[in-house]
Amino acid sequence: MNEQAAGGPGQIVLAGTPIGNIGDASPRLVELLQTAHVVAAEDTRRLHKLLHALGITASGRIISYHEHNEATRTAELLDLVRGGSTLVMVTDAGMPAVSDPGFRLVEAAVTDGLVVTAVPGPSAVLTALALSGLPTDRFTFEGFLPRKQGERQARLSELAAEKRTMVFFEAPHRLEPMLRALDTAFGPERRAAVCRELTKLHEEVLRGPVRELLEWAEASEVRGEIAVVVAGAPEAPPEQAKDHVAEVNELIGQGSRLKDAVAAVAADARISKRELYSAVLAARPPKA
Numbered sequence: 001m002n003e004q005a006a007g008g009p010g011q012i013v014l015a016g017t018p019i020g021n022i023g024d025a026s027p028r029l030v031e032l033l034q035t036a037h038v039v040a041a042e043d044t045r046r047l048h049k050l051l052h053a054l055g056i057t058a059s060g061r062i063i064s065y066h067e068h069n070e071a072t073r074t075a076e077l078l079d080l081v082r083g084g085s086t087l088v089m090v091t092d093a094g095m096p097a098v099s100d101p102g103f104r105l106v107e108a109a110v111t112d113g114l115v116v117t118a119v120p121g122p123s124a125v126l127t128a129l130a131l132s133g134l135p136t137d138r139f140t141f142e143g144f145l146p147r148k149q150g151e152r153q154a155r156l157s158e159l160a161a162e163k164r165t166m167v168f169f170e171a172p173h174r175l176e177p178m179l180r181a182l183d184t185a186f187g188p189e190r191r192a193a194v195c196r197e198l199t200k201l202h203e204e205v206l207r208g209p210v211r212e213l214l215e216w217a218e219a220s221e222v223r224g225e226i227a228v229v230v231a232g233a234p235e236a237p238p239e240q241a242k243d244h245v246a247e248v249n250e251l252i253g254q255g256s257r258l259k260d261a262v263a264a265v266a267a268d269a270r271i272s273k274r275e276l277y278s279a280v281l282a283a284r285p286p287k288a
Helices: 027-035 044-054 070-082 103-111 124-131 149-159 172-186 210-219 245-253 258-269 273-283
Strands: 011-015 038-041 061-064 086-090 115-119 139-144 165-170 191-196 204-209 226-230
Touching: 011 027, 011 070, 011 103, 027 044, 027 086, 027 115, 038 044, 038 070, 044 061, 061 070, 070 086, 070 103, 103 115, 124 165, 124 191, 124 226, 149 172, 165 172, 172 191, 172 210, 172 226, 191 210, 204 210, 245 258, 245 273, 258 273
Parallel strands: 011 086, 011 115, 038 061, 038 086, 139 165
Antiparallel strands: 165 226, 191 204, 191 226
C-alpha cells in the first residue's frame, strides 16, 4: 500500500469511469487507481470488476461511499485528505456528483478549503445530448423524474415552457409511463431521443416525436440504462406564420397529417416550415 503523503493536506480527485466500453478508461484514471492512497467507491464490487478489466491493482485503501453512508462517512474521508492522502472518488459509471454520490463530499471539502480536482471521463449526460440530434447550445440536466404520478406531472408542468434541451435519466421499467407523461405535458409532436446502453454492445438511439417513441416503448421489452433527451419548447412564432395556422388546421381536418399539412402550406406561402409548425403547436389549447 502507498504510504500516506507527508506534510500538508492531500486532495480529492473526482474520476470519471467508463459508462459501458472499458476502452474509454483514460490513462490518468488507470494511474490514479493504482497509486492513490484511498479510493472511495460507490460499489466496491463494481470497482474490483473495473480493476480486473483494466488488468491493474489498487495499492491504496478501498472504502465504500454511497448514498446510504455519505452522511456518516464524509467526515472520515475528509480527515484522510487533511492528513495528506490523495483520495480518488469513483462511482459505478460516469462522473461522480452528477446524479451519483460525490456532491456531499465536494461541498464539505470546498467549505474546508481542501483541494478538489477531477480526471474528466465519460458522461452519459453529454453522450446522450451529443447523439440526440437536438440543439446542444443550451441544455439542462433534470436527472430522474419523480416516481409518483402527481409529483411527476407537477415537475413536467414546470418544464413545459423550458426552451433549453432537457436530458433525463430513467429506469427501463419506467420508460413507458415517463414517455406517456411527456406526451401529456409537452404534446405528442415534441422531438425527443431515447438513448439506450450508450457505448455498449447493444447501443441504440431512437429519435422522433414523443408519441412515436411512446408507441415504440409500448411494443418493446425495454432493457438497459436509459437517457431521454427532449427538445425545448418552441420559440414564439413570427406573425407571418400565425396567419397560416388556420390553413394547416383545415388540411388536418380533411385528413392530412400535421407534418404534411405544414409542408404544403409552408411551400405555398413561402414561409419557414419550422416556424409554421411552431405556430400550429402554440395555437393549440393546453391539455388539461
